[in-house]
Amino acid sequence: MLYLLVAKALVIDPAAHFSRFGALPSLVLSPLSDRSLTDWLEPAFVLYLTDAVVLAPSVPAILTVLVLGALVGANGAMGVEAIVRRPPACATGGGPWWIAAVLPSFLASFSCCAPTVLLLLGAGAAGAVISVIPFVVPVAALLLLGSLAWSARRLERTTVLAAA
Amino acid sequence: MQIGRRRLLIASGAAFAAACAPRVDLPAGGAPAASGAAADELDQISQAITSGGPPPDGIPPVEKPAYLSIAEASKQWKDDALVDTFTVDGQARAYPRFITVWHEIVNESAGGKPIAITYCPLTGSTLVFSGQLADGRATSFGTSGMLYNSNLVMYDRVTKSLWPQLFGVAVRGERRGERLTEIGGAVTTTFGRWKAKFPAGVVLSKETGHARAYGTWPYGDYDSAPGVIFPVRFTDARFPEKKLVVGIRANGAALAIPKDEFAQRREAKIEVGGRELVAQYDTELDAVRVLDRRTLEPVSAYNVMWFAWYAFNPKTEVLR
DSSP states (O other): OOOHHHHTSSSTTTTOGGGGGGGSSSEOOOTTTTOOGGGSSSSSHHHHHHEEEEEEOOHHHHHHHHHHHHHHHHHHHHHHHHHHHOGGGGGGGTTTTTHHHHHHHHHHHHHHHHHHHHHHHHHHHHHHHHHTTHHHHHHHHHHHHHHHHHHHHHHHHHHHHHOO | OOOHHHHHHHHHHHHHHHSSSOOOOOOOOOOOOOOOHHHHHOOOOOOOOOOOOOOOTOOOBBOOOOOEEHHHHHHHHHHOEEEEEEEETEEEEEEEHHHHHHTTTEEEEEETEEEEEEEEETTTTTEEEEOTTTSSSSEEEEEEEETTTTTTEEEEEEOOOOEEEETTTTOOOOTTBBBBOOOOOOOOEEHHHHHHOOOTTEEEEEEESSOOOTTTTTTTTTSSSSSSSSSHHHHHHOOOOOOOOOOOOOOOEEEHHHHHHHHHHHHHEEEETEEEEEEEETTTTTEEEEEEEETTOOOEEEEEEHHHHHHOHHHTTEOO
């Protein structure tokens, strides 16, 4: 949700008065004919939900939300599982492990907030930052995957040890 | 028949690359081909063109504009919505910026000949161009996805030459050095003011063939916030960067009329590049029109943010 909001795929504008465009909710689908992949950056649909809320995500934005959302959800579920079982393998020893936990979400939110960040930095610094933006979501996804695999492995080992 | 995994991967990769490649092949900025002072300036401009992010036509022009009656449009747009207005074939037409901000170019025809109503959100400028090239060929225009001085760089669909909107001269490609014909008479005002003056007019419809969040503004408070995002070649601190001036250019000379101040003055005889003109404040539309004093024909004069006007016209005079 936050990702869509910052990526401007979800716009909340109390002054918009979208019901002027017709009965709400109203859905406008993007025409699919004669598309190249670059056109997939266009909104897949526009959904005027209320007088002040419109959703217009592109296919990549929808996929990003689904993939990152699923990974964050799986990581969260694994975390809950670890807390419930309290296996000794999940004790981290108090090191700076929280950075590994926070980094994926930081990267994901940085990538979608990038235009705002660039506005704050100004055009001079933008050049240095803009080149890394395309890699940020994949890196965040990889980190989330890695974190998920690592947690799953430790939990599994604990379960095996407990069973033995 | 068996297809190897490697072949399948290569074929998929090639298909992906082909699909990702821009469908429009625009001329790249190459080594300078200087041939005199004018050529040097074109080279400098060509080399200063930067990517704005989207691919060619990633901001898709409206190719088949449809129009609504004022009664229908009044249900959709508030009276304070900004519109660019222009008379096409004797019919007053309004182009809501809540639509054109997503397309930047409306390819139209007037008198059976192509014209383009172009709007750059980063410089706040709307100019109307003839789609007739100097050699007689007719063309529509696309968005290149590139910027010069933070301003829309268009390309013509016939030769793929690049034309910065506020420069109006091709800086790359076959038509390099050629100037497009600007068509005067376009005025930026509010929907409420315009429909009161032109009750028989028509308004660009949201049925553009594209799905966009019409009614929202993707640039946030850019129009009023200080600072520009993309580099500009020349800057001047006489006015705030985003202050609206009315720009007029003739025979290589340029004049800026600060719009708000001119509202008090109402009318002024001006001379730009030896051309005798008169600037008039239209109280009904809250807009400045500029006419040729001899023919009383409107000349191209348009609202534009000060930073952009100065970046393109560093020798501009300012009407005081």
